[in-house]
Amino acid sequence: MRKHDLNPTEFEVLMILRTEAEGKPMTPSMLYDALVISSGGMTQVLRSLEEKGLVTRPDGAEDKRSRPVAITEAGVALGDVALRQVEAExxxxxxxxxxTRKELDTLLSLLVRYDGML
Known part of the structure:
Protein backbone atom coordinates (compact mmCIF):
# COMPACT_ATOMS: atom_id res chain seq x y z
CA MET A 1 0.00 0.00 0.00
CA ARG A 2 2.90 2.36 0.68
CA LYS A 3 3.81 2.06 -3.00
CA HIS A 4 0.45 3.70 -3.77
CA ASP A 5 0.66 6.29 -0.96
CA LEU A 6 -2.16 4.61 0.97
CA ASN A 7 -2.28 3.70 4.63
CA PRO A 8 -4.27 0.63 5.71
CA THR A 9 -7.34 2.65 6.74
CA GLU A 10 -7.42 4.56 3.45
CA PHE A 11 -7.21 1.25 1.61
CA GLU A 12 -10.09 -0.16 3.68
CA VAL A 13 -12.25 2.90 2.95
CA LEU A 14 -11.66 2.48 -0.78
CA MET A 15 -12.53 -1.23 -0.55
CA ILE A 16 -15.74 -0.54 1.38
CA LEU A 17 -16.81 2.12 -1.11
CA ARG A 18 -15.87 -0.19 -4.00
CA THR A 19 -17.45 -3.40 -2.76
CA GLU A 20 -19.94 -2.98 0.08
CA ALA A 21 -21.35 0.34 -1.15
CA GLU A 22 -21.20 -0.88 -4.76
CA GLY A 23 -20.00 2.54 -5.86
CA LYS A 24 -22.84 4.40 -4.12
CA PRO A 25 -22.03 7.26 -1.74
CA MET A 26 -21.89 6.56 1.99
CA THR A 27 -21.89 8.98 4.90
CA PRO A 28 -18.74 9.28 6.99
CA SER A 29 -20.62 7.84 9.98
CA MET A 30 -21.48 4.72 7.95
CA LEU A 31 -17.79 4.37 7.09
CA TYR A 32 -16.47 4.83 10.60
CA ASP A 33 -19.05 2.38 11.95
CA ALA A 34 -17.88 -0.19 9.38
CA LEU A 35 -14.22 0.36 10.28
CA VAL A 36 -14.63 0.93 14.01
CA ILE A 37 -12.69 4.21 13.82
CA SER A 38 -13.36 7.51 15.55
CA SER A 39 -15.13 10.27 13.67
CA GLY A 40 -12.01 12.44 13.98
CA GLY A 41 -9.87 9.67 12.52
CA MET A 42 -12.33 9.19 9.67
CA THR A 43 -12.27 12.92 8.94
CA GLN A 44 -8.48 12.77 8.50
CA VAL A 45 -8.70 9.69 6.27
CA LEU A 46 -11.40 11.22 4.08
CA ARG A 47 -9.52 14.51 3.79
CA SER A 48 -6.42 12.62 2.64
CA LEU A 49 -8.33 10.51 0.12
CA GLU A 50 -10.09 13.60 -1.23
CA GLU A 51 -6.78 15.46 -1.61
CA LYS A 52 -5.46 12.47 -3.59
CA GLY A 53 -8.53 12.56 -5.86
CA LEU A 54 -9.68 9.08 -4.76
CA VAL A 55 -13.02 10.13 -3.26
CA THR A 56 -15.37 13.07 -3.71
CA ARG A 57 -17.49 14.85 -1.13
CA PRO A 58 -20.02 17.23 -2.67
CA ASP A 59 -20.55 20.50 -0.80
CA GLY A 60 -23.96 21.66 0.27
CA ALA A 61 -24.60 20.06 3.63
CA GLU A 62 -24.16 22.29 6.68
CA ASP A 63 -22.87 19.38 8.75
CA LYS A 64 -19.70 18.05 7.11
CA ARG A 65 -20.18 14.73 8.91
CA SER A 66 -23.23 14.03 6.75
CA ARG A 67 -21.62 14.93 3.40
CA PRO A 68 -21.72 11.76 1.31
CA VAL A 69 -18.48 10.10 0.25
CA ALA A 70 -18.19 8.53 -3.20
CA ILE A 71 -15.26 6.76 -4.78
CA THR A 72 -13.85 8.29 -7.96
CA GLU A 73 -12.74 6.41 -11.06
CA ALA A 74 -9.15 7.00 -9.93
CA GLY A 75 -10.07 5.53 -6.53
CA VAL A 76 -11.57 2.44 -8.17
CA ALA A 77 -8.52 1.98 -10.37
CA LEU A 78 -6.01 2.45 -7.55
CA GLY A 79 -8.05 0.28 -5.20
CA ASP A 80 -8.13 -2.53 -7.75
CA VAL A 81 -4.36 -2.38 -8.31
CA ALA A 82 -3.63 -2.22 -4.59
CA LEU A 83 -6.03 -5.08 -3.87
CA ARG A 84 -4.35 -7.33 -6.43
CA GLN A 85 -0.98 -6.56 -4.86
CA VAL A 86 -2.26 -7.19 -1.32
CA GLU A 87 -3.77 -10.51 -2.44
CA ALA A 88 -0.50 -11.53 -4.13
CA GLU A 89 1.45 -10.68 -0.98
CA THR A 100 -0.83 -27.80 3.47
CA ARG A 101 -3.68 -26.69 1.19
CA LYS A 102 -6.15 -28.44 3.50
CA GLU A 103 -4.72 -26.65 6.55
CA LEU A 104 -4.90 -23.30 4.75
CA ASP A 105 -8.53 -23.98 3.77
CA THR A 106 -9.34 -24.81 7.40
CA LEU A 107 -7.60 -21.65 8.59
CA LEU A 108 -9.51 -19.54 6.08
CA SER A 109 -12.86 -21.04 7.04
CA LEU A 110 -12.10 -20.39 10.74
CA LEU A 111 -11.11 -16.79 10.04
CA VAL A 112 -14.28 -16.20 8.01
CA ARG A 113 -16.35 -17.75 10.80
CA TYR A 114 -14.59 -15.59 13.41
CA ASP A 115 -15.10 -12.44 11.32
CA GLY A 116 -18.81 -13.24 11.17
CA MET A 117 -18.91 -13.28 14.97
CA LEU A 118 -17.63 -9.70 15.28
Missing amino acids: ERRAFAETGL
Whole structure:
Protein backbone atom coordinates (compact mmCIF):
# COMPACT_ATOMS: atom_id res chain seq x y z
CA MET A 1 0.00 0.00 0.00
CA ARG A 2 2.90 2.36 0.68
CA LYS A 3 3.81 2.06 -3.00
CA HIS A 4 0.45 3.70 -3.77
CA ASP A 5 0.66 6.29 -0.96
CA LEU A 6 -2.16 4.61 0.97
CA ASN A 7 -2.28 3.70 4.63
CA PRO A 8 -4.27 0.63 5.71
CA THR A 9 -7.34 2.65 6.74
CA GLU A 10 -7.42 4.56 3.45
CA PHE A 11 -7.21 1.25 1.61
CA GLU A 12 -10.09 -0.16 3.68
CA VAL A 13 -12.25 2.90 2.95
CA LEU A 14 -11.66 2.48 -0.78
CA MET A 15 -12.53 -1.23 -0.55
CA ILE A 16 -15.74 -0.54 1.38
CA LEU A 17 -16.81 2.12 -1.11
CA ARG A 18 -15.87 -0.19 -4.00
CA THR A 19 -17.45 -3.40 -2.76
CA GLU A 20 -19.94 -2.98 0.08
CA ALA A 21 -21.35 0.34 -1.15
CA GLU A 22 -21.20 -0.88 -4.76
CA GLY A 23 -20.00 2.54 -5.86
CA LYS A 24 -22.84 4.40 -4.12
CA PRO A 25 -22.03 7.26 -1.74
CA MET A 26 -21.89 6.56 1.99
CA THR A 27 -21.89 8.98 4.90
CA PRO A 28 -18.74 9.28 6.99
CA SER A 29 -20.62 7.84 9.98
CA MET A 30 -21.48 4.72 7.95
CA LEU A 31 -17.79 4.37 7.09
CA TYR A 32 -16.47 4.83 10.60
CA ASP A 33 -19.05 2.38 11.95
CA ALA A 34 -17.88 -0.19 9.38
CA LEU A 35 -14.22 0.36 10.28
CA VAL A 36 -14.63 0.93 14.01
CA ILE A 37 -12.69 4.21 13.82
CA SER A 38 -13.36 7.51 15.55
CA SER A 39 -15.13 10.27 13.67
CA GLY A 40 -12.01 12.44 13.98
CA GLY A 41 -9.87 9.67 12.52
CA MET A 42 -12.33 9.19 9.67
CA THR A 43 -12.27 12.92 8.94
CA GLN A 44 -8.48 12.77 8.50
CA VAL A 45 -8.70 9.69 6.27
CA LEU A 46 -11.40 11.22 4.08
CA ARG A 47 -9.52 14.51 3.79
CA SER A 48 -6.42 12.62 2.64
CA LEU A 49 -8.33 10.51 0.12
CA GLU A 50 -10.09 13.60 -1.23
CA GLU A 51 -6.78 15.46 -1.61
CA LYS A 52 -5.46 12.47 -3.59
CA GLY A 53 -8.53 12.56 -5.86
CA LEU A 54 -9.68 9.08 -4.76
CA VAL A 55 -13.02 10.13 -3.26
CA THR A 56 -15.37 13.07 -3.71
CA ARG A 57 -17.49 14.85 -1.13
CA PRO A 58 -20.02 17.23 -2.67
CA ASP A 59 -20.55 20.50 -0.80
CA GLY A 60 -23.96 21.66 0.27
CA ALA A 61 -24.60 20.06 3.63
CA GLU A 62 -24.16 22.29 6.68
CA ASP A 63 -22.87 19.38 8.75
CA LYS A 64 -19.70 18.05 7.11
CA ARG A 65 -20.18 14.73 8.91
CA SER A 66 -23.23 14.03 6.75
CA ARG A 67 -21.62 14.93 3.40
CA PRO A 68 -21.72 11.76 1.31
CA VAL A 69 -18.48 10.10 0.25
CA ALA A 70 -18.19 8.53 -3.20
CA ILE A 71 -15.26 6.76 -4.78
CA THR A 72 -13.85 8.29 -7.96
CA GLU A 73 -12.74 6.41 -11.06
CA ALA A 74 -9.15 7.00 -9.93
CA GLY A 75 -10.07 5.53 -6.53
CA VAL A 76 -11.57 2.44 -8.17
CA ALA A 77 -8.52 1.98 -10.37
CA LEU A 78 -6.01 2.45 -7.55
CA GLY A 79 -8.05 0.28 -5.20
CA ASP A 80 -8.13 -2.53 -7.75
CA VAL A 81 -4.36 -2.38 -8.31
CA ALA A 82 -3.63 -2.22 -4.59
CA LEU A 83 -6.03 -5.08 -3.87
CA ARG A 84 -4.35 -7.33 -6.43
CA GLN A 85 -0.98 -6.56 -4.86
CA VAL A 86 -2.26 -7.19 -1.32
CA GLU A 87 -3.77 -10.51 -2.44
CA ALA A 88 -0.50 -11.53 -4.13
CA GLU A 89 1.45 -10.68 -0.98
CA GLU A 90 -0.99 -12.66 1.17
CA ARG A 91 -0.69 -15.68 -1.15
CA ARG A 92 3.09 -15.44 -0.95
CA ALA A 93 3.01 -15.13 2.86
CA PHE A 94 0.65 -18.09 3.23
CA ALA A 95 2.74 -20.18 0.85
CA GLU A 96 5.74 -19.60 3.11
CA THR A 97 3.94 -20.95 6.19
CA GLY A 98 4.52 -24.55 5.20
CA LEU A 99 0.85 -25.34 5.78
CA THR A 100 -0.83 -27.80 3.47
CA ARG A 101 -3.68 -26.69 1.19
CA LYS A 102 -6.15 -28.44 3.50
CA GLU A 103 -4.72 -26.65 6.55
CA LEU A 104 -4.90 -23.30 4.75
CA ASP A 105 -8.53 -23.98 3.77
CA THR A 106 -9.34 -24.81 7.40
CA LEU A 107 -7.60 -21.65 8.59
CA LEU A 108 -9.51 -19.54 6.08
CA SER A 109 -12.86 -21.04 7.04
CA LEU A 110 -12.10 -20.39 10.74
CA LEU A 111 -11.11 -16.79 10.04
CA VAL A 112 -14.28 -16.20 8.01
CA ARG A 113 -16.35 -17.75 10.80
CA TYR A 114 -14.59 -15.59 13.41
CA ASP A 115 -15.10 -12.44 11.32
CA GLY A 116 -18.81 -13.24 11.17
CA MET A 117 -18.91 -13.28 14.97
CA LEU A 118 -17.63 -9.70 15.28
